[in-house]
Amino acid sequence: MTTETTTKSKQAPAQFAGVAKLDQQLCFALYSASGLMTRLYRPLLDPLGLTYPQYLAMLALWERAPSTVGELGEALGLDSATLTPLLKRLEAGGLVTRRRDPADERRVLVEPTAKGQALREQAKSVPAAMLCNLPLDADELKSLHRTLTRFVSGLRKADAGAANRS
Amino acid sequence: MTTETTTKSKQAPAQFAGVAKLDQQLCFALYSASGLMTRLYRPLLDPLGLTYPQYLAMLALWERAPSTVGELGEALGLDSATLTPLLKRLEAGGLVTRRRDPADERRVLVEPTAKGQALREQAKSVPAAMLCNLPLDADELKSLHRTLTRFVSGLRKADAGAANRS
DNA sequence: TACTAAACAATCGTGTACGATTTAAATGGA
DNA sequence: TCCATTTAAATCGTACACGATTGTTTAGTA
Numbered sequence: 001m002t003t004e005t006t007t008k009s010k011q012a013p014a015q016f017a018g019v020a021k022l023d024q025q026l027c028f029a030l031y032s033a034s035g036l037m038t039r040l041y042r043p044l045l046d047p048l049g050l051t052y053p054q055y056l057a058m059l060a061l062w063e064r065a066p067s068t069v070g071e072l073g074e075a076l077g078l079d080s081a082t083l084t085p086l087l088k089r090l091e092a093g094g095l096v097t098r099r100r101d102p103a104d105e106r107r108v109l110v111e112p113t114a115k116g117q118a119l120r121e122q123a124k125s126v127p128a129a130m131l132c133n134l135p136l137d138a139d140e141l142k143s144l145h146r147t148l149t150r151f152v153s154g155l156r157k158a159d160a161g162a163a164n165r166s
Numbered sequence: 167m168t169t170e171t172t173t174k175s176k177q178a179p180a181q182f183a184g185v186a187k188l189d190q191q192l193c194f195a196l197y198s199a200s201g202l203m204t205r206l207y208r209p210l211l212d213p214l215g216l217t218y219p220q221y222l223a224m225l226a227l228w229e230r231a232p233s234t235v236g237e238l239g240e241a242l243g244l245d246s247a248t249l250t251p252l253l254k255r256l257e258a259g260g261l262v263t264r265r266r267d268p269a270d271e272r273r274v275l276v277e278p279t280a281k282g283q284a285l286r287e288q289a290k291s292v293p294a295a296m297l298c299n300l301p302l303d304a305d306e307l308k309s310l311h312r313t314l315t316r317f318v319s320g321l322r323k324a325d326a327g328a329a330n331r332s
Numbered sequence: 333t334a335c336t337a338a339a340c341a342a343t344c345g346t347g348t349a350c351g352a353t354t355t356a357a358a359t360g361g362a
Numbered sequence: 363t364c365c366a367t368t369t370a371a372a373t374c375g376t377a378c379a380c381g382a383t384t385g386t387t388t389a390g391t392a
Contacts, residue, residue, distance in 0.1 A: 023297045026307060027203050028222065029314040032243050034200035035379080036321040037193050042380090053348060056194065069371060077198050080371050082349050089347080106357045106370040131189045135320020140313065141192060147302075147310050148195040154301020155202040201349080208350090219378060235341060246341050248379050255377080272340040272387050 040133045044126050048119060054090060055123070057083070058112070061096065062120050066109035068101065095119060206299045210292050214285060220256060221289070223249070224278070227262065228286050232275035234267070261285060 041052045050058065053076075060075045061067060067075075069083050076083075087110055090096045095116035101107035112120075134141060207218045216224065219242075226241045227233060233241075235249050242249075253276055256262045261282035267273035278286075300307060 023300060023307065024225070024293050026300075026311045026314065027207070027296070029311060029318055030196065030200045030203055031218070031222070032318050033314055033321065034196045035243055036318065036325055037196055039325055039380085040321065041193070051347065052197070056197070059190070070369090077201055078348090079350065081351080081373080084372055086348075104358070104370085108371065127190050130193070133321070133324045134189060134192075134317075135324065136313075136317060140316075141189065144310075144313050144317065145192045145195060147306065147313070148192065148199055150306075151300075151302060151310065152195055152198050152202065155199065155206065155299070158299045158301065159202055159205055205350085217377065236339090244378090245380065247343080247381080250342055252378075266341095270340090270388070274341060 041126075041130065044129050048122055048126075049093060050119075053078070053082075053086060055126075057086060057090065058095065058116065058119065058123070061110060061112050061116070066111040068107045068109060070107070072110065090116075207292075207296065210295050214288055214292075215259060216285075219244070219248075219252060221292075223252060223256065224261065224282065224285065224289070227276060227278050227282070232277040234273045234275060236273070238276065256282075 038052045041055070045052060045055050048055070056076055057072060060072055064071075069080055069087065072087075073079055073083055078086075087096060087098060091098050094113060097111050097113055098108055101109050136144065204218045207221070211218060211221050214221070222242055223238060226238055230237075235246055235253065238253075239245055239249055244252075253262060253264060257264055260279055263277050263279055264274055267275050302310065
């Protein structure tokens with residue numbers, strides 16, 4: 001509890017200490033929630049042969065195919081270093097195809113196969129099953145989602161700013 | 167858009183479809199928020215030579231040392247398969263020591279070194295800097311934290327239940 | 333006391349994540 | 363047209379993350 005002036009140089013509010021601690025707890029809560037959620041998805045996705053990130057990729061592809069790796073990355077917030085091997089695993093599992101875009105050989109087009117499309121039917125029961133795991137009622141879920149959405153879009157802006165600055 | 171009865175077997179509420187979609191979005195929002203947050207911590211933690219999980223481990227150790235691997239795992243929600251290599255990296259960096267508990271040779275006691283303690287001073291400026299990145303005001307942060315905390319503790323219960331059932 | 337069961341950390345295999353670099357293709361001026 | 367620049371994906375190295383298994387130590391019980 002050393003009374004130091006380090007924080008004075010920042011334009012921090014008066015009640016800094018408390019809020020800073022809160023931010024730390026908030027960040028940890030987000031980190032924990034994300035991890036727990038992934039764990040709870042596992043028993044639902046195992047029968048489909050998907051991991052949670054793979055499930056997200058399939059959701060994106062079911063919405064819009066073909067998609068380029070870049071578009072998927074934009075949608076999921078992942079870069080090619082993560083997506084390329086993930087998509088290769090989906091391809092190895094026979095769920096998607098990957099091919100160079102003839103119109104622009106730099107791009108790679110990803111598309112569900114018939115098997116990948118068929119999986120969509122099985123996957124339909126996942127959200128309902130997951131919902132049973134979520135400990136809040138519908139109103140609370142809605143409120144949490146609203147706040148989180150604003151939070152995420154704000155963070156995205158901050159992240160883009162940080163990227164530009166480098 | 168096949169009208170099927172698959173979901174009728176679940177005891178789902180009438181407005182199932184909408185809520186289920188929401189849950190999907192909520193889970194994705196959590197996933198995104200967690201990833202973005204980790205990215206925003208990086209420039210703050212790089213000067214300290216820590217990753218975000220390593221920072222969490224040090225926070226736990228600054229609060230309570232020595233801790234066993236199991237206690238750290240409980241606090242952070244990680245298992246030994248994740249923690250052991252992480253702690254070995256912290257040890258290699260000279261920030262912690264690891265030794266078998268003489269009173270119970272199964273346990274391993276982890277403790278910050280002098281260097282690890284010294285790092286605590288540098289780390290004090292991290293929360294304030296991070297706070298500047300967070301896009302919500304103090305009230306919203308508080309509300310989000312409250313909801314998330316309830317959410318996490320509920321998820322933990324669900325997770326424990328799932329573990330017992332297996 | 334012997335012997336099984338439980339607890340604990342470590343290890344192995346697989347799958348994200350991402351910064352940094354590389355390779356190839358397209359684009360935009362001089 | 364030529365060439366530097368930009369864009370897109372892949373690759374490399376490092377670091378989580380976890381299920382399943384292993385090896386060791388302790389605890390519990392007949």
